[in-house]
Every structure is written in structure tokens, then in C-alpha cells.
Amino acid sequence: MTPSVDPAPYRGPDPRAVRGMFGAIAHRYDLLNHLLSASVDRYWRARAVSLIASQSPRAGDRCLDLCTGTGDLAIAITRRLGLETVGSDFCHAMLVESARKTRRLGKEPRVRLAEADAQALPFAGSSFRFATVAFGIRNVESPEAVLAEIHRVLVPGGVAVILEFSRPVVPGFRATFDFYFNHVLPRVGAWVSGVDGPYRYLPESVRRFPSQEDLAAMVGAAGFRHVRYRNLTGGVAALHWGAKPHAPTADPYPGGSTPSM
Numbered sequence: 719m720t721p722s723v724d725p726a727p728y729r730g731p732d733p734r735a736v737r738g739m740f741g742a743i744a745h746r747y748d749l750l751n752h753l754l755s756a757s758v759d760r761y762w763r764a765r766a767v768s769l770i771a772s773q774s775p776r777a778g779d780r781c782l783d784l785c786t787g788t789g790d791l792a793i794a795i796t797r798r799l800g801l802e803t804v805g806s807d808f809c810h811a812m813l814v815e816s817a818r819k820t821r822r823l824g825k826e827p828r829v830r831l832a833e834a835d836a837q838a839l840p841f842a843g844s845s846f847r848f849a850t851v852a853f854g855i856r857n858v859e860s861p862e863a864v865l866a867e868i869h870r871v872l873v874p875g876g877v878a879v880i881l882e883f884s885r886p887v888v889p890g891f892r893a894t895f896d897f898y899f900n901h902v903l904p905r906v907g908a909w910v911s912g913v914d915g916p917y918r919y920l921p922e923s924v925r926r927f928p929s930q931e932d933l934a935a936m937v938g939a940a941g942f943r944h945v946r947y948r949n950l951t952g953g954v955a956a957l958h959w960g961a962k963p964h965a966p967t968a969d970p971y972p973g974g975s976t977p978s979m
């Protein structure tokens with residue numbers, strides 16, 4: 719399917735509102751994630767970890783988990799693959815939850831945390847072999863800026879992995895899921911978290927966010943190659959990935975001369 723050309727690129731909400739929203743639900747975030755998805759969110763993150771495993775990670779490779787929130791993906795990567803992971807997020811309260819969890823699980827030395835805006839990262843270029851974002855890129859003001867930062871901090875050949883809610887692709891299932899997502903989830907979310915806005919914002923933002931094909935096109939436009947995606951749970955979520963190209967090899971025939979055959 720050809721990606722549609724949208725002259726107005728997706729823009730997330732005001733970053734201060736996003737930070738405040740996650741700050742307000744941080745203490746209930748994990749509970750609600752697992753409750754509202756019947757723990758399917760764990761399976762989706764496990765698929766992201768399996769994708770990294772399929773890229774033959776080597777000892778010493780580092781992974782940056784952007785918009786890490788309470789750290790579930792960062793912890794899963796370190797637990798399963800033994801990689802050193804840096805989890806970064808701009809919401810202090812979410813990072814506090816993450817720190818508590820990594821301490822409890824004894825993963826503290828291998829999962830480091832950094833308070834940072836994903837659109838302006840405090841990391842040197844070419845410093846990570848993998849970069850992941852789970853359910854984060856939809857919440858940033860400019861997904862293009864995040865993709866550009868991921869591209870900058872990855873080593874050549876490094877792999878970006880994006881897990882995000884998407885568009886269900888199975889018609890009968892889509893109608894049922896939409897009813898749950900638009901009507902049931904916001905009510906349960908508000909009731910358990912005690913805050914009204916965030917779980918109304920979730921389906922609204924997913925509706926506005928680019929489709930699987932359009933996100934793949936965005937990842938490609940950010941300079942990644944071999945961009946692919948896979949639908950998870952009938953497209954409720956999708957896993958996108960792409961590689962930062964190796965530096966172009968020097969022109970073997972500078973000046974335009976070519977060897978005679």
C-alpha cells in the first residue's frame with residue numbers, strides 16, 4: 719500500500735501537558751497497563767526484545783530505551799539479553815517508578831536512567847547499537863525530531879525499534895476493539911487512576927497517529943534503511959524497525975574516472 723502524503727505532519731500535544739499527565743498517573747501506570755491490556759502489553763514488549771535478539775547483539779552493545787516510563791522494556795532487554803540499557807524519559811515521576819523497579823529486581827547496575835527530552839538527547843553521536851521506543855513516539859511533539867535523534871545516537875548499522883499502538887487490520891475484530899478502546903478503556907482508566915484525561919487521550923492520540931505504512935515512511939525519511947513493520951494482535955500494536963546505514967564507502971574512482979575493462 720502506498721503511504722499517503724500528509725502535508726500536515728503528526729504533532730503530539732504540548733510537552734508540558736504530556737509530562738504532567740504521566741506525572742499524575744505514574745503510581746498507577748503499570749497496574750493500568752497490565753489491567754487494560756489483559757497483560758498483552760508484556761507480550762508486545764517481549765516481541766520487541768525478540769527482534770533485538772534476532773539482530774545478533776554482541777557483548778558490550780548498549781541499548782537506549784527512549785520514553786522508558788516505568789522501565790518495563792529497558793528491564794526486559796537487560797534481563798533477557800544481558801545488554802546494558804539506558805532508559806530515558808522527561809517525566810521525573812515515571813523515572814522514580816522505574817528506579818524503584820530496577821532496584822527491586824536487582825538490575826540497577828545494568829539499567830541506567832536519564833532524565834531527558836527524546837527530541838534533544840544528552841548523548842554523544844554513535845553511542846548505542848540499539849534504540850527502542852515503546853508507546854512513546856505518539857506522545858512527543860515531533861516524532862521526526864525523535865527519529866533524527868535516534869539516528870544520531872546510533873552507531874552505523876545500529877537498529878531502531880519502535881513499538882506503538884496502531885490500526886487493527888481485521889475488520890470484525892476492529893469494530894469490537896474500537897468499542898473497547900473508545901468506550902470501556904477510558905472509563906476504567908479514569909476510575910482506577912483517579913484522573914480523567916489520560917485514558918481519554920490514549921484512544922484520541924492513537925486515532926490521530928500515522929498508520930503502519932505512514933510510520934514506516936517516516937522512519938525511512940529519517941534516514942533508516944531496511945525499514946519493516948509487523949502487526950501485533952491484529953494491528954492493535956505494530957513493531958517497526960530500521961537500520962542506520964553504514965557510512966558510505968569512499969568513492970573508489972574519485973574525479974569520475976572509471977577503470978577501463
Ligand SMILES: C[S@@+](CC[C@H](N)C(=O)[O-])C[C@H]1O[C@@H](n2cnc3c(N)ncnc32)[C@H](O)[C@@H]1O
Nearest residue numbers: 740785786787807808809812835836852854857
Ligand atoms: C505511554 S508511556 C510509555 C512508557 C514505556 N515505554 C512503556 O512501554 O510502558 C509514554 C512515556 O513517554 C514519555 N515522553 C513523552 N514525551 C516525551 C519526550 N518528549 N521526551 C521524553 N519522554 C517523553 C512520557 O513521560 C511517558 O513516560
